[in-house]
Structures are given as structure tokens and as C-alpha cells.
Amino acid sequence: MLSDKDLDTIFRSARTHNSWQDREVSDVTLQAIYDLMRWGPTSANSFPLRIVFVKSAAAKERLKPHLSEGNRAKTMQAPVTAILAWDSRFYDRLPELLPHNPDARNWFAGNEQHAETTALRNASLQGGYFIVAARALGLDCGPMSGFDNAGVDREFFPDGRYRSNFLCNLGYGTAEGLKPRGPRPDFDSVCEIV
């Protein structure tokens, strides 16, 4: 079991940051986030998540026009913005990822609705692992849905195979621009034990 301090780091004290220290996030750190989060489970080991870490000024400029107004300044200031996407043909890797079940690709190939729901569900689940992994390594996160998905897809995934899911700024946050913490539902209003 984790210590109270560590539970604070990954859940209770962690906040969505809107302002960033002038401190680089190294490529090694980005790889370390991935090396943790990749062990989180997905259905049939399907692993639909794909990530583009937007780090250079030039790549940030490609992202900029597709951000909603309220997300633009903080995203341009962030050391890194991850595009968390999903692979619409994730099932093509199942023979490699689920070797003991050679039939697994056929559960999805040719069933676009089922494949898309599976990809969105599992790539989002992996997004949860990603945020926790980044925090566990001492980073702060700023996840965002406020952007033009189709615009980002045209710019970064022109062949149409990957689809953007959400964005996540990464860096070392400052207290500037922190909003009051949003309330969370009580257990009894969203959970039930039967």
C-alpha cells in the first residue's frame, strides 16, 4: 500500500495546471512516463493508445490554430503537450500483442463500431494510466478536451488512421492560474454496494 504522501501526489493533492515553470521535460522523462503507463491493462491487450509529444516550437505552432481560445496560451507555454490518440486499426497488432489467441484480430476487423468503441474505451483507460504515471514521476498535468479534433487529425495524422482523443500539457506547474478545486460527488450519489 502506498503512503499517504504518495496518494496525495497521484490523486488527492494533484491539480490540473494552467501555468508552467521554465523547466524542460527531457525526452528520457517522456520515455519514463511511457515505460510505466504501458503496463496498465487493456482489453485483449489491445493497446490502442498512440502518443505524439509536441515539444518543439515548430510543432507547437502546428497545434496552435486547433486549440480552443481558453486553452491556447497555457498550451503554448507548456514544455510539452501530448496528443493522446487511438489507432483505428489497433487490431492489426493483436497477433503480436495477444499471441496465444490467433483469432483475436477477427473480433474487431470488419466490425467498425465495435472496434471504435473498444479503441475509445481502452485508449481513454490508458489516458488515466498516463496521467497517474506522469504525476508519479513528479510532473504536473493539464489534460484538455477543448480543441478541434478534426483539425489536429488533419495536421498530425493525415493518413486518417489515428484519431485524437484528448490533449495533456506536461511540465512542472506553478500555482498561478489554479482554479478553486471542483467539487466531487459523494460516494452515495454515484456508487452502490449490492
Next chain:
Amino acid sequence: MLSDKDLDTIFRSARTHNSWQDREVSDVTLQAIYDLMRWGPTSANSFPLRIVFVKSAAAKERLKPHLSEGNRAKTMQAPVTAILAWDSRFYDRLPELLPHNPDARNWFAGNEQHAETTALRNASLQGGYFIVAARALGLDCGPMSGFDNAGVDREFFPDGRYRSNFLCNLGYGTAEGLKPRGPRPDFDSVCEIV
């Protein structure tokens, strides 16, 4: 930053369990999982996740006919099976959850496709927080997509408002029935730094 041992607990050594010690999971522990995972961020603080913890023998029997064959025995043996669902009318709580933006409900109400994608994305993200929180408290997880969603919804959510997303067995695992760990993609095959 978390210790190597703790990173093992929540990511690197954690496995999807198929067999369980004969050891109860208390209601207090279920509430403790929720009290951690609820702090994870969601878009517009939308919090679409809903959870039914299926714990009694009678409730397990209601779940049983909807499980796929391969998931039946281990689920019936698990101390608790959580139904992770999403609320199709999650936006009705936005005036309470996002009080500084009184217009937020209208971003979703009357736009069913956008609401559904938002709910599936964010409830699945919360599923990632849920799995990590359970592991952080010393529990083992057995998440599953192999069940009849429509059947579970008819049985547990007859008014049609909540929709099942995935199931997760909870308890203290044994090594019995652990499969060889599935391979994970290399960084370069699914990530890019630009």
C-alpha cells in the same frame, strides 16, 4: 516522485488476476478506492462514472448469466465485482460540479453524440484512476470487457440512464491462473516526439 517499489505496485508488477484468496473486501475499502479515484481530472469536471459494487451472493447471481463463459468462474469467486458504468445524463449534474460556468450543461444537453463520446471517454479515464487506486490500496484487479453489456444494463440499470462500460473484479489475488504477461509495444512503435 514515487519509490521504485510503489511504481511496481501500481504499474510494473501488477497483474490481471484470475483467482482470489478467500478474504473479504470491506465496504470501507471500497469507499477508500472511491475517495482516491474521485480526485482524478475529467473534462469540465463532468464525472460521468457510476459504480455498482456487486458483493452479495444474490447480486452475483444476477450478474452471472451476462458474463462470457471464460469470465464466469473467476468472477463468481471474486470477493467483489465492480460494474463501471456511465451516466448518459451526466450533464444534469454540471451546475453542481462546475458551478463557475452555468452554461456548461448546454454543451451536452440535446447533443447526444457529443455527450456519449464525452461520457465514454471520461468514464473510461476514470476507470484508469479506479484500477490504479485499488492497486495503491493493496488490492488486485481483474478488469473485463467480456460480458453482455445490454444484459447487464437491463438487470442493473432498468431505467436506461446508466450504461455499463466494463467490469472489474476486486480482491486479493493468488498466483493461480496467472497468464504469461502480454508483451507491450516499444516506445518508438506507438510514440513520437516532435
